[in-house]
Amino acid sequence: MEQFIQQVVEENDFKSERLLAILREIQAEFRCISKDAVEIVASLLKIERTQIISVIEFYSFFHLKAVGQYDILISDSITDQMMGKQSLIDSLSKQLNVAIGSVREDGLVSLNNTSCTGMCDQGPAGLINGYALPRLTTQSIEQIVSLITQQTALSDWPQSLFKVTDNIHKSNLLLDNPIAQGEALKATLQRGLKQTLEEINISELRGRGGAGFNTAMKWRFCSEEKESERYVICNADEGEPGTFKDRVLLNSYAHQVFESMTVCSAIIGSKQGFLYLRGEYLYLYDQLQAVLDQRRQQGLLGKNIIQSGFDFDIEICLGAGAYICGEESALIESLEGKRGIPRNRPPYPVTQGYLNKPTVVDNVETFLAVAKIVINGGKEFSSLGTDKSKGTKILSISGDCQLPGIFEYPFGTTIKQILSDCGAEDVLGVQVGGPSGSFISNQEFDRILAFEDLATGGSFIIFNQSRNILDLVKNFTHFFAHESCGFCTPCRVGTSLLKKQFDKIADGHGSAGDLIALDELCQLVKNYSHCGLGQTAANPILSTLQRYPEIYQQQLKDISFEPGFDLDASLETARQLADRTDTNAHLTQVEE
Numbered sequence: 139m140e141q142f143i144q145q146v147v148e149e150n151d152f153k154s155e156r157l158l159a160i161l162r163e164i165q166a167e168f169r170c171i172s173k174d175a176v177e178i179v180a181s182l183l184k185i186e187r188t189q190i191i192s193v194i195e196f197y198s199f200f201h202l203k204a205v206g207q208y209d210i211l212i213s214d215s216i217t218d219q220m221m222g223k224q225s226l227i228d229s230l231s232k233q234l235n236v237a238i239g240s241v242r243e244d245g246l247v248s249l250n251n252t253s254c255t256g257m258c259d260q261g262p263a264g265l266i267n268g269y270a271l272p273r274l275t276t277q278s279i280e281q282i283v284s285l286i287t288q289q290t291a292l293s294d295w296p297q298s299l300f301k302v303t304d305n306i307h308k309s310n311l312l313l314d315n316p317i318a319q320g321e322a323l324k325a326t327l328q329r330g331l332k333q334t335l336e337e338i339n340i341s342e343l344r345g346r347g348g349a350g351f352n353t354a355m356k357w358r359f360c361s362e363e364k365e366s367e368r369y370v371i372c373n374a375d376e377g378e379p380g381t382f383k384d385r386v387l388l389n390s391y392a393h394q395v396f397e398s399m400t401v402c403s404a405i406i407g408s409k410q411g412f413l414y415l416r417g418e419y420l421y422l423y424d425q426l427q428a429v430l431d432q433r434r435q436q437g438l439l440g441k442n443i444i445q446s447g448f449d450f451d452i453e454i455c456l457g458a459g460a461y462i463c464g465e466e467s468a469l470i471e472s473l474e475g476k477r478g479i480p481r482n483r484p485p486y487p488v489t490q491g492y493l494n495k496p497t498v499v500d501n502v503e504t505f506l507a508v509a510k511i512v513i514n515g516g517k518e519f520s521s522l523g524t525d526k527s528k529g530t531k532i533l534s535i536s537g538d539c540q541l542p543g544i545f546e547y548p549f550g551t552t553i554k555q556i557l558s559d560c561g562a563e564d565v566l567g568v569q570v571g572g573p574s575g576s577f578i579s580n581q582e583f584d585r586i587l588a589f590e591d592l593a594t595g596g597s598f599i600i601f602n603q604s605r606n607i608l609d610l611v612k613n614f615t616h617f618f619a620h621e622s623c624g625f626c627t628p629c630r631v632g633t634s635l636l637k638k639q640f641d642k643i644a645d646g647h648g649s650a651g652d653l654i655a656l657d658e659l660c661q662l663v664k665n666y667s668h669c670g671l672g673q674t675a676a677n678p679i680l681s682t683l684q685r686y687p688e689i690y691q692q693q694l695k696d697i698s699f700e701p702g703f704d705l706d707a708s709l710e711t712a713r714q715l716a717d718r719t720d721t722n723a724h725l726t727q728v729e730e
């Protein structure tokens with residue numbers, strides 16, 4: 139083991155910021171990162187062993203105790219649940235004789251649930267030793283059980299078990315006609331860096347990762363910082379349940395994404411870029427490395443790119459199963475080899491990002507758009523969309539429809555149109571923007587896709603009339619409690635209290651007072667959490683409580699209220715009280 143670790147650490151230049159990459163290799167080789175391994179890494183990197191243990195404990199793909207030789211994780215996303223995931227995991231558990239959440243005694247196999255794996259258009263899905271297993275069925279489960287029982291090496295398993303498809307059903311400006319390799323770089327050099335940034339400004343492109351910040355402004359801020367070192371990061375963490383468009387973009391448009399990162403590097407003056415790829419997309423890693431190699435051979439990456447005198451290269455860093463690492467400052471912490479805990483902001487990454495140097499962090503789709511803008515000019519892009527949302531948006535559509543997959547629409551498209559295109563019928567409602575977004579009912583389908591109305595990073599989950607709203611709220615609320623990074627009390631304690639309180643009501647054990655307390659708790663978590671995760675964790679409850687109060691009321695055990703009792707007025711009073719409450723004190727008390 140010592141020799142193996144020595145070699146891995148050497149390959150990572152003895153850099154502590156490469157800790158995640160080092161731990162990933164140790165985990166893959168030994169199925170755990172044992173205490174001995176921790177000691178060796180600590181002494182080679184000259185960092186505290188407690189620091190390494192805290193990192194191992196933070197990421198769900200690292201383990202202090204060994205997982206099975208075949209480690210199976212089944213996605214617990216709402217769409218996987220809707221497609222029958224529970225009976226499949228139960229069947230795996232029974233046939234392999236391993237309890238969910240444990241390792242079989244002989245160490246051959248371990249089985250557990252995991253958060254969304256980014257395969258909602260082809261679920262139920264899972265991972266085996268980190269590799270994606272889409273479209274699980276009773277038959278494929280039997281095949282997997284047999285392969286494991288015969289101890290067949292993963293490399294000899296039928297490739298059909300691992301086949302992930304793109305499912306692009308509707309393309310527009312971005313997905314039509316991918317650029318030729320080098321085209322955007324040549325256009326940038328011909329036009330000049332300042333004028334290229336001006337074209338991006340003219341396009342009015344806003345970030346596609348969710349927050350919608352003006353991209354040209356972000357790049358300009360970064361370029362104006364008085365530092366010699368700057369970094370470009372492509373955020374491919376894509377952990378929001380129901381989102382999978384970045385997976386498709388990296389599978390089929392990686393050249394274009396890397397090219398835009400290179401354009402960005404020229405504009406801001408950076409020599410190093412990173413693609414932070416979520417651990418669940420491990421299957422894309424080798425092919426992405428091959429694309430980078432090809433670009434180096436073509437002179438589109440590396441030294442003196444297309445004889446222009448500037449140098450830039452891109453490294454791929456794999457995440458390790460933590461949704462919070464999609465938040466840009468948590469992502470930067472993770473890239474530095476630490477736990478993914480969001481930083482205080484300001485300072486923002488453009489001034490103090492990776493290694494405290496000015497850094498641009500952008501979503502995969504944002505980069506995809508830049509290449510087209512650079513080649514065709516900003517006006518083509520801004521001619522599409524609405525007043526405040528220019529261009530097109532790529533949606534990941536899943537749930538109850540005939541055509542789950544990727545759809546690209548100009549901003550301003552109605553929800554009604556989208557539902558018709560993907561063959562959704564008898565719709566109850568749509569979750570737009572994933573669990574942190576909002577649930578809209580079938581009375582609201584004239585609303586539009588736009589930052590000024592329904593903003594989304596891409597997740598669009600459809601529920602038909604057969605679905606129970608409380609099931610989806612439960613799934614989302616449990617997701618947030620599981621993914622809270624635990625750094626601040628309102629979110630750490632609040633999300634687990636939300637889970638308990640919601641379950642109590644959904645299971646029919648709650649009173650009217652419990653419902654008021656639930657609403658109060660929602661306001662506290664929303665208003666006092668440190669980062670976007672906590673600030674949006676109550677959205678599933680709040681948006682459904684507002685639209686369907688009767689569904690919640692029907693669950694209450696004392697539905698015959700006192701004469702004159704007004705639930706809406708009581709909820710409003712609770713909200714006002716919540717605004718005046720010292721949350722930290724309140725929640726710390728609860729925790730104690």
Ligand SMILES: Cc1cc2nc3c(=O)[nH]c(=O)nc-3n(C[C@H](O)[C@H](O)[C@H](O)COP(=O)(O)O)c2cc1C
Nearest residue numbers: 345346347373375376377464465466500501504670
């Ligand atoms: C909890 C949380 C998770 C996030 N996950 C992602 C993600 O997976 N991908 C992404 O691009 N942005 C994500 N974001 C937004 C990023 O913090 C950041 O705004 C984005 O990467 C900036 O790029 P853009 O301007 O191109 O959108 C997340 C934010 C929060 C609060």
Ligand code: SF4
Nearest residue numbers: 623625626629669672
């Ligand atoms: S809000 Fe939640 S995820 Fe964000 S820092 Fe606090 S505990 Fe972590």
